[in-house]
Amino acid sequence: MHAAPSLDDVADQLVGVFADPGILIGIPLALLGAVFMSFGAQYQHRGVQKVERLTRTDGGTGLTGGQLWNLLRRPSWVAGTVMLGLAIVCQLTALSFAPLILVQPLGAISLVITTLLNARISGHKPTGRSIAAISLCVAGILVFVTVAALYATETPVSDGQLITVLVILLVVAAILTALWLWLRSRIGALFYIVAAGIMYGFVATLAKVVISRIQSGDFEWLTVLCVVGVIAGTGIGAYFVQTAYASGPPDLVIAGLTVIDPIVAIVIGLAVLREAENAPWWAYIGFVAAGALAVAGVFQLARYHPQVVSDSQELPIERGSAGGPKSGAARLDEAVKKVWPEPPVRDRDDRAPR
Known part of the structure; x- marks a missing residue:
């Protein structure tokens, strides 16, 4: 008779499933960051909506x-x-333990949490079509995570690869800025969501490189350029995100970010950083299929989200307003106000407090 496997043997087998044991630390950190992202997005969206109402200016x-x-x-x-x-801190820490193409997609869990929060606060209950769209997003990301967890590995980033990423970032930032200046009066939330997701995908990639180089003691001029790229990309992406909050519901914004962001990081990780170089051919087919599912989900959600449909039909439901009894999030917001009362907002044309 064979002895029953010990707890240590089971743990060793679990670790052996993954190419990198650090993944077992990176995944919980990434999931914790997703929770912080969900609540952070909801409260930032609420702040943007308040400023729009108080200043009587559409953002x-x-x-x-x-x-x-x-x-x-x-x-x-x-x-x-x-x-x-806090979400960024969790994500950056997770990147120090696990590959980029695994950590980034795990943010999709924040989409589910944000959807539930927004439904409670806004009174716009998810419809069958919007739930199906969210399911596509989450399913696509989960398929990718499963494949990436088995084949993603850490690889040293050469100076040539890093310069390539920086040049692409510069070109992409210039194109997005030009499109915004040219079409800003005609574009909607989806543009801002996609643009922010693209920028954050580059930010995550460069942040991963900076962390790796600091850990190896290789901090030189190219690493400094990466830090500059991280700061600039974060600033541009943050502006697009805040404008997206003024144009659409928070769960739509999170849906775009948790899909577009990792897809950009995935493409960079696969094509430039070679993080899945030893993966079989079917794994790449899985990556493409999962990405297509997730992107389709974002576009379906942008079309059928109940809050978007309500606004387009001009139904008597105020965007971002509560549709029923006060939710837990609403009561939490009131508690924040008691500790930190909101000051009056003054308009340039009206000096009286509002």
């Missing part, structure tokens, strides 16, 4: 400097920013 074509300044005075927006900061 859907791009937030003004005055609106950005007023955001810093909204406790809900500041609380959301702190939560997103």
Whole structure:
């Protein structure tokens, strides 16, 4: 008779499933970051909506400097920013343990949490079509994570690869900025969501490189350029995200970010950083199929989200307003106000407090 396997043997077998044991640390950190992202997005969206109402200025074509300044005075927006900061810390820490193409897609769990939060707060209950769209997003990401967990590995990034990523980032940022300046009066939330997702995909890639080089003690001029790229990409992406909050519901924004962001990081990881170089051919087919499912889900959600449909039909439901009894998130927001009362917002044309 064979002895029953010990707990240590089972743990060793579990670790052996993955090419890198650090994944077992990176995955929980990435999931914790997704939770912070969900609550952070909800509170930032609420802050943007408040500033729009109080200043009587639509931010859907791009937030003004005055609106950005007023955001810093909204406790809900500041609380959301702190939560997103914690999400970034969790994500960066996860990147120090696990490959980029595994950590990034795990943010999809925040889509489910944000959808539930927004339904409670706005009163727009998910419809069958919107649930199907969300399911496509999550299913696509989960398929990718499963494949990536088995074949993703850490690979050293050469100077040539890093320069390639920086050049592509510069070109992409220039194109997105030009499109925004040219079409800002005609574009909607989907453009801002896609643009922010693209920028954050590059930010995650460069952040991963910076972490790896710091860990190896290789901090030189190219690493400094990466840090500059991270800061610039984060700033551009953050502006697009805040404008997206003024144009659409928070779960639509999160849906785009949790799909577009990892897809960009995936493409960079596969094509430039070679993080799945030893994966079989069917794994790449899985990557493509999973990405197609997730992207289709985003576009379906943008079309059939109940809050988007309600706004387009001009139904008597105020965007971002509560549709019933106060939710837990609403009560939490009131608690924040008691600790940190919101100051009055002043308009340039009306100096009286509102």
